[in-house]
Amino acid sequence: MLHLEIIGLVQGVYYRASMVEKATSIGVTGWVRNRHDGSVEAMVAGHESALQEIVDWAREGPAAAVVRDVVVSEGEGCFDAFEQRQTG
Template sequence: MERKFVVVTGIVQGVGFRFSAQREAERLGVTGRVRNRNDGSVEVAVQGTAQRVADMLRWLRTGPESANVRSFEVTDVVPVDDETQFSITG
């Protein structure tokens, strides 16, 4: 089990990024959260098996069709075992 913290910048707010991320996370079977930040970026925490997290990170690099991702920063985080879903928190 691994967990990553991601900050995505570009045109990522107002384009359905959070809802699309939640849908993709559910499809991939990963847990975590996604939220908009005040600076216009999107923050994502994703947890699951190494392969599923890698698949989610690959999706986050481009996001939904309406998004335009300019930068993508990933940080390793200690896993949280009690998450049961991927949620939109803000």
């Protein structure tokens, strides 16, 4: 399980909804939310290959996003699906 902090122009560009679509399509569970500092945060769980795919996707995001950095660290939790959460 991984915790992602996505930094750049990532709010107001359909980033979270796009991540829900991508994660669901590859079998990743967890959540994604905006942060008050303008970044996006996600907790992702799944097979190693799916986690690598979602991290690679996070570094690009949807077409309107401008991702400057993705900080990846160990995550925690247990999830049944992938959901978009309120700003945290």
